[in-house]
Amino acid sequence: MPFVSSRRILVIALGGAALLSALPQSFQTPWSGTLAGVLWAPLVPGASALSWARDRVRAPAEPYQGLPEELRAAREDRDQLQGELDAAQLRVGQLERELGELSGYRPADRAGWQPRLATVIERGAGRPAGLLGIDVGTAQGIGEADPVVVGGNQIIGMIAAGGAENRSWVIPLDDRRCGRIDAIVRPEAADGASDASGGTAAGGKKADKADKARNGTRTTVLVQLVPQGNRTLVGELESPANVKPGDSVLLSDAAWRTAAQGMRIGVVESEGALDANPLRRRITVRMESDPQRQSRVVVKVRVSGQGQGTRGTGAAK
């Protein structure tokens, strides 16, 4: 090729690259996404095939791996229902507070959601690290800030803005660029009370009493988490807060979509005194699912004009 031997064209090209590198993002936003889509398009078939090969070489870390299919499906259904219950309880609590104040009652957000199954086709390599590329985009209704979950109720990230028609980027929850996340720590049942809830009416009453007793002794604790990477997030608490390793941590952040509220972030891995401030304690939360080892995820796509409870019954794809 003649241009290769032209030193002048090479210098001009390098200068152009340097200029582009120096310009703010807004100068490239109008066209760079389209060009990136064009460059990525020829790689898509190969990437899909190699993703399949990758999952054969190293099995993805799916929840409840190794269990029989029926049991696994049943547990995922249970987790999904648990997630919906948690979200509903959070919403009820919020409404009760609002009604109690009698001043700023707002109608509930009636926007529902639908699940969209997506395959992770790109992840991990290069800089910036950590973003996951999935094979659904705006054509499938994916929008920015839609939550991404696995295993029914385990949230692993959110959709970044600027996706293409058939491709989106997921920001993992443990990525610092996800920002601070408000969450609640829900104490685990110490006496197995939750196990009793599925029994007879008498068992149900017993469970109610146990729940009340439990709520009386250990209440939920609000905490603001800072992603640290490597599946961990850290937060600080007031010293009297009764938080123990193994407690569940649920997302409860007004900045996130309604469909993300109550989704499970992970469990408290450790808690201890904060050297810099003896009145506060520091907790480390470990995500139960590794975002970098997922092959399939579910995006909770917002559907306007539907009730929260009218979402689809299964994955849309």
Next chain:
Amino acid sequence: MRWWVFIPVLALVLTMDAAFMPAFAIGGHVPQLWPLLLAFVALYASRGAALWAAMIVGVWLDAMHPALGVGAEAPRAVTVFGPHVLACAAGAWCVLETRTWLYRRNVLTVAFSAFNCALLASLAFIAIAGIRVAYADPSPLWGGGSGGAALGSDLVDALYSAVIAILPAWGLQSTLTVWGFATAGPRFAGGNRMNRGND
């Protein structure tokens, strides 16, 4: 260099980096193959061809790794062209400068050059991203954490990539004649280079 060979191989390599190489991740460190391909080309191709190849690799890498900017509800994925282009040019330049005192036909040399290429590309990328974050980007292009931590992580990635590269480097070396490099003749001399017009 035969560009019709380079472009499909580059597409294959980048596809593998994106979709397959995470299978070999250890502790969050993922080996990559593009430094190997770039180092291989920079070891044998003419200076101009190697730098052009580096720029093509960089454009494609920029397209594959969007940065995160400010969005209305969620951070916006924005493709920023340029940083990887310069970073890859720096990596290729490093190999071009060192190739004169290396025994190129050895597979370990190619792996060593891949390490050099990846490391210098990372250094250049983090330097560019560090400058950008001062005035243009809400968060650094390398992701979270400090630049030093990112460089340390990339150092491990480069080392791991070089180790993994030994086998594919052998494969690339065995296809040397297919590439039509200007400096890879069986008895290379300056005169031979002058007579080759396929660069």
